[in-house]
Amino acid sequence: MSTQIATQRRYVPDHQTAELLATISADPFAPMVVGIEAPGGYGKTATLDEMVEVYRQAGVEVIGAAEALGGAGEALGPVGGARFLVEDAVVAEGAVVVGGAGVVAGSAVVVVDDAHQLPEAQLVRLCRLAESPRARLVVAYRPWPRPAALRRLVETLRLRRPALLLAPLTTEQLAELLAERPEVGRGGPDRLALAESLRAQTGGVARYTQWAASSADGSWLVGGDLPGPVLLRFRHDFARLDADRQLYLLAAEAGAALHLDLLGALLGRGVDEVTEVAEAVRATGLLRHDGVLVPVVRRAIAVLFPVDRRVAVRRRLAELQLERGAPVLGLARSLLGTGVSGPGVASVFEAAAEEALPDEPALSAALFAAGASAGRPVRALAARWSHAAALAGDLGTALRMADEVIAGPRRPEQADCALVAAAALAHRGQLARSAELYRWSGGGPSAAFATVGQIGTGQLAGLPRNFDVEAPDAPPTLLSGAAALMARGVHESVGGSPTAALSSLVRASDLLEPAGPGVLLPDSPAALAALVGLHCAELTTAWSVLDRAVGARLGGTVMAARHRLLRAWILLVRGETAAARRCLPADRDKLHPRDSLFALALDVGLARRDSDLPALRQAWAAAGEAVLRHPVDLFTLLPLGELMVAAARLDDRAGTAAQFEDARALLARLGDPPLWSLPLHWSALHAAIISNRPELAEEHASALAAGAGHSRYAAAVAIAGQTWLAVLAGRVDPLQVSAAARGLHGLGLRWDASRLAGQAAIRTSDRTDMVALLDCARLLQGRPAGQRGTGRAPAPDAIEGTNLSERERQVADLVLAGMTYRQIGDQLYISPKTVEHHVARMRQRLGCASRSELLATLRTIRQPARSEAPEGAGGLDVPAPRDPAIPGSPAGRPGAADEAPAPH
Numbered sequence: 001m002s003t004q005i006a007t008q009r010r011y012v013p014d015h016q017t018a019e020l021l022a023t024i025s026a027d028p029f030a031p032m033v034v035g036i037e038a039p040g041g042y043g044k045t046a047t048l049d050e051m052v053e054v055y056r057q058a059g060v061e062v063i064g065a066a067e068a069l070g071g072a073g074e075a076l077g078p079v080g081g082a083r084f085l086v087e088d089a090v091v092a093e094g095a096v097v098v099g100g101a102g103v104v105a106g107s108a109v110v111v112v113d114d115a116h117q118l119p120e121a122q123l124v125r126l127c128r129l130a131e132s133p134r135a136r137l138v139v140a141y142r143p144w145p146r147p148a149a150l151r152r153l154v155e156t157l158r159l160r161r162p163a164l165l166l167a168p169l170t171t172e173q174l175a176e177l178l179a180e181r182p183e184v185g186r187g188g189p190d191r192l193a194l195a196e197s198l199r200a201q202t203g204g205v206a207r208y209t210q211w212a213a214s215s216a217d218g219s220w221l222v223g224g225d226l227p228g229p230v231l232l233r234f235r236h237d238f239a240r241l242d243a244d245r246q247l248y249l250l251a252a253e254a255g256a257a258l259h260l261d262l263l264g265a266l267l268g269r270g271v272d273e274v275t276e277v278a279e280a281v282r283a284t285g286l287l288r289h290d291g292v293l294v295p296v297v298r299r300a301i302a303v304l305f306p307v308d309r310r311v312a313v314r315r316r317l318a319e320l321q322l323e324r325g326a327p328v329l330g331l332a333r334s335l336l337g338t339g340v341s342g343p344g345v346a347s348v349f350e351a352a353a354e355e356a357l358p359d360e361p362a363l364s365a366a367l368f369a370a371g372a373s374a375g376r377p378v379r380a381l382a383a384r385w386s387h388a389a390a391l392a393g394d395l396g397t398a399l400r401m402a403d404e405v406i407a408g409p410r411r412p413e414q415a416d417c418a419l420v421a422a423a424a425l426a427h428r429g430q431l432a433r434s435a436e437l438y439r440w441s442g443g444g445p446s447a448a449f450a451t452v453g454q455i456g457t458g459q460l461a462g463l464p465r466n467f468d469v470e471a472p473d474a475p476p477t478l479l480s481g482a483a484a485l486m487a488r489g490v491h492e493s494v495g496g497s498p499t500a501a502l503s504s505l506v507r508a509s510d511l512l513e514p515a516g517p518g519v520l521l522p523d524s525p526a527a528l529a530a531l532v533g534l535h536c537a538e539l540t541t542a543w544s545v546l547d548r549a550v551g552a553r554l555g556g557t558v559m560a561a562r563h564r565l566l567r568a569w570i571l572l573v574r575g576e577t578a579a580a581r582r583c584l585p586a587d588r589d590k591l592h593p594r595d596s597l598f599a600l601a602l603d604v605g606l607a608r609r610d611s612d613l614p615a616l617r618q619a620w621a622a623a624g625e626a627v628l629r630h631p632v633d634l635f636t637l638l639p640l641g642e643l644m645v646a647a648a649r650l651d652d653r654a655g656t657a658a659q660f661e662d663a664r665a666l667l668a669r670l671g672d673p674p675l676w677s678l679p680l681h682w683s684a685l686h687a688a689i690i691s692n693r694p695e696l697a698e699e700h701a702s703a704l705a706a707g708a709g710h711s712r713y714a715a716a717v718a719i720a721g722q723t724w725l726a727v728l729a730g731r732v733d734p735l736q737v738s739a740a741a742r743g744l745h746g747l748g749l750r751w752d753a754s755r756l757a758g759q760a761a762i763r764t765s766d767r768t769d770m771v772a773l774l775d776c777a778r779l780l781q782g783r784p785a786g787q788r789g790t791g792r793a794p795a796p797d798a799i800e801g802t803n804l805s806e807r808e809r810q811v812a813d814l815v816l817a818g819m820t821y822r823q824i825g826d827q828l829y830i831s832p833k834t835v836e837h838h839v840a841r842m843r844q845r846l847g848c849a850s851r852s853e854l855l856a857t858l859r860t861i862r863q864p865a866r867s868e869a870p871e872g873a874g875g876l877d878v879p880a881p882r883d884p885a886i887p888g889s890p891a892g893r894p895g896a897a898d899e900a901p902a903p904h
Contacts, residue, residue, distance in 0.1 A: 012173040028058035035157035036140040038166035041207030041285035044140040061108040109136035123149035144283035168204025203294035234300035250313040318348040329355040346374035358518025361391035383413040391556040395424040415443040426522030429593040429630040445483030456634040458669035482512040494673040498536040505529035517556035530566040537713040537747035565598040575751030601639030604646040632662040641683030648687035674710035716743035732764040754781035
């Protein structure tokens with residue numbers, strides 16, 4: 001990068017200044033009295049230079065040192081390289097007589113810079129000059145100080161012409177200034193974007209932007225911060241400030257610039273005096289008009305002021321703020337990591353942690369830790385600290401701290417720690433232990449949460465009579481009311497109607513929304529409502545309540561993943577696999593056991609629905625440990641059902657057998673509530689079908705039929721179950737299948753609906769029925785009739801012109817029959833590798849980019865009747881039917897259709 005800098009100083013006036021310069025240029029001999037007001041560094045001197053240049057080019061005399069030396073004259077300050085004098089100036093008939101030399105300049109203009117520094121006598125003489133009708137006078141000054149004589153001068157100037165108020169430079173002005181940089185002119189970053197970055201750092205203060213534009217270090221031109229040499233140029237500005245103004249500057253850096261009473265306590269001064277100090281600092285240009293530090297000034301303070309002094313100011317401000325009972329979070333945040341200690345600052349950290357707890361639990365936990373390091377006893381912080389850690393998702397820390405208090409001597413905070421431990425254990429899948437702790441704690445919403453845990457683990461004994469779960473002496477808080485509704489909703493889900501259960505749970509979620517992320521829950525009412533909605537196919541309600549919970553950040557960080565996973569499950573049920581995959585959390589390693597179980601089950605479900613056997617095997621391997629770690633409870637039946645189907649698909653009957661029996665026992669203890677048991681029977685039905693166990697399939701279909709009157713969902717799956725049995729037995733009734741599939745589709749179960757119709761289509765020998773069922777499957781899947789389920793269909797002429805060899809036609813037929821490469825090799829007396837070679841050649845010859853395209857093309861060429869099959873009609877879910885025309889074809893053997901690797 002070039003280090004060349006421009007030698008000519010550029011000046012880019014704003015619109016108001018440009019108009020004033022144009023007015024002067026149009027008639028330079030006309031009377032002109034104007035004041036220029038701006039803080040230091042805003043370009044007052046540069047503006048005066050431009051005016052002097054305009055006047056001189058017009059031949060107007062400018063009163064300066066060279067012309068007015070002598071007498072008692074006193075230099076007023078540099079303007080355009082000259083020093084201008086007004087001491088002893090006398091106004092007479094429009095002429096200006098300057099100094100003892102008696103120079104009369106009737107056509108001259110007097111220009112004064114930094115008038116706020118002039119003594120009173122000179123300001124009085126300037127005021128007289130400003131009152132002259134024919135005077136030409138330009139005076140620049142800062143907003144502060146404003147002594148009486150200067151106030152009179154300013155008012156006099158304003159009577160003649162409104163003051164020129166200089167503002168920070170705009171992005172467009174900065175872009176013009178940056179044109180001087182060779183790097184910008186050679187096609188560097190976009191000039192406007194670079195100018196905006198510079199304005200953000202400098203606040204548009206002309207002096208700071210000039211420092212940057214003239215800096216030899218151009219690293220900031222590629223998006224970095226202003227370099228160190230620019231920051232070092234503030235040293236002189238800071239040194240010119242007295243002690244009070246420096247202290248104010250440090251307080252402003254700590255964020256206290258607008259708290260005048262707090263600053264008064266820090267400075268030991270009254271509010272009026274503090275206001276005077278604030279105005280003095282603002283007039284230097286170090287602060288913006290709103291009292292906030294210019295960003296580059298903040299960085300310069302961090303570089304140029306000693307760290308211990310900055311920390312001492314922040315600590316003192318925080319302690320003063322705490323004494324006043326005011327918020328301390330911002331100040332305490334800035335003290336984190338500084339190592340400060342002592343009783344005062346420890347109390348500050350504790351108070352700040354309480355402030356941060358509702359919205360920033362992770363920060364709250366860090367502040368509690370800082371309070372302990374500063375000298376506050378850990379036992380005094382343990383209850384709230386563990387609460388913050390749990391809300392932030394750090395369940396390990398929360399459980400460790402809470403358990404230490406619970407196991408210690410009896411103390412009042414033990415009940416609070418028990419509530420924390422109970423919630424954390426629920427998230428870790430230990431729902432029975434969670435319920436025990438809630439019962440033991442006996443405080444707040446503990447009875448209601450204990451009831452939810454008891455029902456969730458099938459422990460109905462000891463539930464409150466008349467369902468009174470609110471302690472009589474407990475305050476009626478949002479949490480207690482919502483917890484009572486949660487318990488009522490869960491109880492209704494096992495003993496009442498789905499509608500009543502959903503109503504209670506949705507109302508509980510609505511009631512708790514104002515509490516947002518600051519409430520620690522074993523499970524959120526929105527999550528329970530979504531589970532009930534999924535079990536009875538009220539998917540719209542489930543999605544809506546989750547959407548509101550996500551927006552309210554209900555339950556904090558620890559509940560965020562659960563809400564997201566349940567939304568993904570709704571999408572999975574609807575068959576929207578791509579959208580469901582986008583909902584999955586990226587940081588799997590941070591998921592707690594309950595959430596991890598749902599995430600792994602979603603992976604399995606997505607792989608199964610995408611007919612991706614390698615992905616299914618990989619997901620199942622990862623899910624095995626989660627199944628063993630997580631005890632079965634009422635609220636994890638959905639992932640259990642999905643894993644049961646995957647176990648059947650992979651011929652791993654033992655994989656979920658024990659968990660399924662535990663689930664059956666749990667449901668039996670609850671009286672086999674249809675809401676929870678029917679979806680499990682639906683999953684078990686599919687697992688039995690895939691495993692080719694017709695007796696089990698009939699058992700689960702009968703259970704579905706027995707519960708048909710419970711709800712709309714129950715009726716639809718009961719009909720679908722009987723229809724599946726008929727289809728697998730070869731009795732395909734198109735009207736019955738279509739009605740059953742449409743019933744599932746009406747509940748939002750689009751993938752299940754399309755799958756039933758598609759499987760029925762490939763099992764009927766009647767071409768008319770098959771085409772009708774395939775069209776039905778395609779419509780239920782969301783595609784118009786006649787559209788292929790795979791990505792790209794081959795052109796008819798390409799198909800007709802394709803000549804497969806006799807051996808390739810044999811391989812194609814057996815692939816379409818669902819046989820594995822090994823089985824095809826055994827049938828044709830060739831090796832599996834040779835089969836794979838034939839498949840690869842067919843894919844290349846037919847121009848197919850994917851497995852699904854190859855299968856669709858082969859169906860078109862070899863079996864036209866099957867060429868319209870939608871995605872998932874064959875897939876990985878149901879074994880291929882026996883084809884009597886092909887000797888040795890599979891007759892529904894478990895996994896036969898799954899062992900064939902994707903064609904290459």
